[in-house]
Structure formats: C-alpha cells, structure tokens
C-alpha cells in the first residue's frame with residue numbers, strides 16, 4: 001500500500017462543464033480568471049469539489065451542481081391545482097410530470113390560471129424565484145371585461161391599492177380591446193386578478209406566458225419539457241441580479257439544493 005489518500009471529489013472544471021457552463025477549457029479559464037467561487041472562496045485551478053455539499057458560483061451566481069436536480073417547465077391547463085395534493089381531490093400539477101424524483105411547483109398558479117409553471121427539486125432556485133425580494137419578472141396575458149381605458153391602464157402600471165398593500169409598478173399594455181399583457185415582479189396571491197378587479201375589469205381568462213427569460217409558445221397545455229442549462233442559469237442570474245440590493249440573501253448558494261435520487265427523465269412529456 002502506498003499510503004497516499006485518493007483525491008476526494010471531482011475536478012471543478014468537469015463539474016462546471018457538466019452543469020452547462022461551457023467546455024472544460026472554457027471552465028478552466030473561468031477558474032484561472034478568478035470568476036469561480038466554492039463555498040464563498042475564489043477557486044483555484046485543480047480544485048476538487050463535492051457536488052453534494054459544496055456551493056459553486058460563477059460570477060457570483062450560484063451554479064446548481066448537486067446530482068439529480070430536475071427542472072421541468074409545465075404548461076398548466078385550467079382546472080388543476082398547483083399544490084402537491086388537494087383536499088377536494090382535484091387534479092394536481094405534480095400528476096402531469098413524472099412522479100420521481102419528487103418535485104414541487106415554484107410558486108403557484110390559481111386553479112383557473114393557465115400557463116407556465118416550473119416544477120423542480122432545487123429548493124434554492126424555488127426559494128429565489130418565489131421570494132419577493134428577488135423580483136423575477138412574470139408575464140401574463142389577461143382577458144378582462146371590457147376595453148380598458150387610459151386611467152385604468154395607468155393605475156395598473158403605477159400601482160393598485162389592494163387589501164395587502166399597493167402593488168409595485170408593472171408593465172402593462174393593451175394588445176387588443178380587453179386583452180392585457182401584464183408584467184409583474186411580485187408574486188402575491190391572485191395578484192393579477194385582484195389588480196384587474198380593483199380597476200373595474202375582472203379577469204375572464206389568465207395565462208402566464210413568461211418567467212424571467214423562460215417562455216415557450218410551442219408547449220401545449222398539459223405538457224412539460226426539461227429546462228435547458230442556459231434557462232436554469234438565466235433564472236439564477238435574474239434572481240441574483242434582482243437581489244443584489246439584498247445582502248442578506250448573498251452567500252447562501254447550495255444551502256437549499258436538495259439532490260433527490262431518481263431515475264432519468266425524458267426531455268418532454270405529457271401525461
């Protein structure tokens with residue numbers, strides 16, 4: 001026996017490349033340039049990491065490296081609840097994606113709301129996207145009662161007084177009479193419906209069309225697909241950018257990454 005210990009963990013550039021950051025060479029250069037951190041300390045060439053426990057960042061944005069993390073983008077139909085189970089026995093979003101690894105929805109869409117919903121077992125990303133301090137943009141198409149006048153549009157844009165406080169500024173356009181495109185950065189319960197109702201235009205139909213930079217007009221209702229590495233990176237980047245003013249949220253990368261065990265999943269599916 002030589003007595004030399006086996007090196008622990010995997011080489012950082014290999015882990016980064018597997019996470020979709022770039023080729024191993026590109027990742028080596030990122031490390032050499034001091035743009036990679038492990039557990040808050042600038043990484044060095046040749047460093048090894050434990051993907052189950054170490055928190056890796058590139059350009060101060062967390063990179064999810066834990067094994068078995070899954071990210072699905074579902075086009076939720078109306079008539080489905082976003083919780084994992086429903087006391088009333090209504091269909092749930094988790095029934096529309098593979099049962100394993102277990103995932104949960106990032107935020108919620110109302111029973112009657114349609115559109116894009118992310119399901120994941122990455123607790124860190126879920127927390128970042130759901131937390132108001134991160135303010136990732138969510139875009140909705142809202143069909144509302146009646147054409148909306150200039151005054152109501154201005155109110156929607158500037159802020160609407162709701163029971164839980166005035167809404168933050170939103171981007172609102174009327175695509176055709178009674179059809180609004182609304183971009184909000186908050187995630188309050190039934191927010192868009194309550195905003196429209198408050199200005200006298202109850203929602204008839206609501207569809208979420210974008211989360212951060214993630215959209216997919218080709219995804220049919222009731223079907224899902226796996227998010228690409230660059231989409232996941234984009235969501236982390238968007239949430240990091242919008243939380244830059246919130247120091248309390250820095251340096252927690254990886255703490256909530258829960259790598260479930262699981263069989264591999266297809267890339268696209270319908271149930």
Ligand code: URA
Pocket residue numbers: 108109110113189190191192193194206
């Ligand atoms: N706003 C709502 O009113 N409902 C949703 O489902 C999402 C945003």
